[in-house]
Amino acid sequence: MSSGKLRGRIVAATIAAALLACATIVAVAFLHEPPATETPDPKPPATDRVIRDDLVQNSSIDGQLAFQGAKEIKAQKSGVLTWVPKTGKVLEFGDKMYGLDGAGVYMLEGEIPAWRDFRKKMSDGPDVRQLEESLSRLGFFPYRIDNHFDDYTERAIKNWQESIGQTTTGVITLGQVQFVDGKLRADEQIAGLGDQIGPGSPVLKTTDNTQAVKTDISEDQQSAIKVDAVVSIDLPDGESIKGTIAKVGAPAEKPDSNGAKKTIYPVTIALKDRDFVADTPSAKVTVNIQTILRSKVLQVPVESLMAQPGGGFVVQVLRSGGTTDEVSLQLGTFLDGQVEIKKGALKEGDKIVVPSI
Structure with a gap:
């Protein structure tokens, strides 16, 4: 073989080898090239609604x-204190309030304080009517109620005295009963058992029930x-x-x-x-x-407000099709992240952009 042909074959082989190497490099580069990334769609803006509601603080x-209703119960006659109710006990009409000299002082219903004995031949008065009304509520006076103390009043007193174990005299002396308007609750003992007390001496602190x-x-x-x-x-x-x-x-x-x-x-x-x-x-x-x-006012989130260079605020209202309009506002009361809209082209239910969310 001539030297010229030999050189030609060598050159051809060299070119082929170079081409093969380039193809290999290209193939390897293609295999290792990262896949192309798609550009994500822009994130839609966060939105909220215009509402009409109370602004509540x-x-x-x-x-x-x-x-409630703290008051002191004071004695209306002299004697030794022999009994008091337990703290917290609720006293109702007809109950014993406290004891003097071994006898009970009882609670009757009425607003007029007792100021005299109740007995025959006493003068007429509203306190007599009050006594008869109270005895009637306790079931002892089924007669016509009036301002006059008569035989019926005396009979009712005797029946009541018998029911509580007292001597049936038909007479209520001053200090044997106290008239109270409503139930009482024994709150605190003031005088001690065995104390000698007199008219006007505090015995108990009470409250309403x-x-x-x-x-x-x-x-x-x-x-x-x-x-x-x-x-x-x-x-x-x-x-x-x-x-x-x-x-x-x-x-x-x-x-x-x-x-x-x-x-x-x-x-x-x-x-x-x-x-x-x-x-x-x-x-x-x-x-x-x-x-x-503020009652039933238009409101938007404070975060939806956009300050304007020349002053004032606007919100962006999202319209159908994705477009937005800027609406100027006159603001009212701010409270807990909401603001009242006093003036502006907004209505309840409008969707607004909240840029900071």
């Missing part, structure tokens, strides 16, 4: 659960707190019960924690379910009050 204040919560509210809360408004009350054991505002008292001045005077309004809250506190005569509680600052 929640506040919590300290309160005191206690029995009604528990309630008392608290104070500030001047800025007073305008929004209404009688019969419902509140929730957190008890020491973790339970929560409902109550209603029964009374908002006259303003009074009270020093704050720094000694500065502030105006407060005393509030009494009636309990809706007293069974939860039947075993808790007194306790510190927390009163949770909801105050409606």
Whole structure:
């Protein structure tokens, strides 16, 4: 073979080898090349709705659960104190309130305090009518009630005295009964057993048989707190019960924690379910009050507001087809992440963009 042909074959072989190497490099590069990534679609903007609702402010204040109507029971005659009811006992009409010289002093119903003996030939008066009404409720006076003490009154007294084990004299001397308007709860003994007491001496501290919560509210809360408004009350054991505002008292001045005077309004809250506190005569509680600052107003989230360079705020309203319009607003009350819309081309249910979500 000639040298020229030999050189030609060598060149051809070299070119073929080079081409094969390039193909291999290309194939390897193709196999190791990462797959092409698709550009994700832009994330749609977060949105919320325009609503119409109350703007409600929640506040919590300290309160005191206690029995109401504290009063002292005072003796109307002299004697040695021989019996008192147990603390917490509820006294009803006809019950013995306390004992003097071994005899009971009994509770009758009425608003007029006893001020004289009840006996024949006493002058007429509304206190006689009150006695007959009370004896009637106890079942001892089935006659016509009037202001006159007569044989029927005497007979009713004797029947009542017999029922409680007293001598049937037909006479009630001053100090043997006390007239009270409503049930009482024995709260605290003042005089000790064996003490010699006289007319006007305090014997017992009592309350009404009604528990309630008392608290104070500030001047800025007073305008929004209404009688019969419902509140929730957190008890020491973790339970929560409902109550209603029964009374908002006259303003009074009270020093704050720094000694500065502030105006407060005393509030009494009636309990809706007293069974939860039947075993808790007194306790510190927390009163949770909801105050409606604005009623049934258009609102948007504060996060949807966009400040404008020249002042003021707009929101972006999302229209059908995905377009947005900027709507200028006049704002009202801010509360808990919401803001009242006083003026602006918005309506309840509009979908608005919330850029910061």
